[in-house]
Amino acid sequence: MLYPAIENIQHLLNNGIGPTVAIANIAEYTSGGEEQHDADILISLVNIEEVRLAREPRYVVKIEDELYPKNPAVHLDLSLLFTAYGAGYENNIRNLQDVIAFFQKQPVFRAIDITELANDGIERLTLELVTLSFEQLQQLWSMLGGKYQPSVLYKMRMLTIDSREEQPVIAIREVETILKRRN
Secondary structure, eight states: OHHHHHHHHHHHHHHHSSSOEEEOOHHHHHHTOSOOOOOSEEEEEEEEEEOGGGOOOOOEEEETTEEEEBOOOEEEEEEEEEEEOSSOHHHHHHHHHHHHHHHHHOOEEETTTOHHHHHTTOOEEEEEEEOOOHHHHHHHHHHHTSOOOSEEEEEEEEEEEOOBOSSOBOOOOOOOOOOOOOO
């Protein structure tokens, strides 16, 4: 579910803006450890947060006449770093401008509008620009082990991972209670 969500954003950007977009770990990319791409923008997953407020306490789900055990769904926010890389400083800034403009025009992507999202079981993706202070930016790039490149951080909100067991459980039809007297 994580990779298909990021891959859908990559495809949307590749179809919506001029610069080419690839998914790559910018930390390894800048150190030469990862296969080089002919991309102008690199998408890197830099953080995953669980959204606990949205937790649903259902432990079974009814499908037709069968009950299936299920743990509560996990709702995630992903921090995606879009880095302009390798096209020259001026072009890198223009490429980042294209990414920001794209998400400004359309910050929400819904499965009813985009078949690929529905095919991957994703109901909706919302992208929100995250502003980092100089200190946070320095910490991020230090953590990535590279020199600063023109980049922008977005939070992709509410990716839901939900699964259920394949074997149905038997429903409780009757409860018998026996009361004992204490002496």
